Amino acid sequence: MATSPFKFVNEVRNEISKVVWPTRREVMLTTVMVFVMAALTAVFFALVDLVIQFGLRGILGAF
Template identity: 45%
Template sequence: MAKTNPVEFFQQVRAEARKVTWPTRRETLITTAMVFVMVVLASLFFLVADQILSFVIAQVLQIGR
């Protein structure tokens, strides 16, 4: 593996950094909003699933009494 000197390395890093396409402000806001929406939906799903499982387990445990 060929070694590159530090100057050449940083030139290559800068060249690669110029190729990066950054999202626009609008894209960032939309993506952030979608993440929050999905977090809320997942939270509601797991809340409902937990309540259902708690109810079912409580019913099963009461059968033995």
């Protein structure tokens, strides 16, 4: 079942009009939250890496 191009364009316009776009404040807030979470994750994995490194040096240093 083929649809005419005009009907398709009208349906697309109707669907796009239903989209709720975020405000500038919402975009800025979520962007800051993403950067904060990325920084916290980086710090966490750096600390885990240091703990593992310290443990391995202790174990391997005993030999």
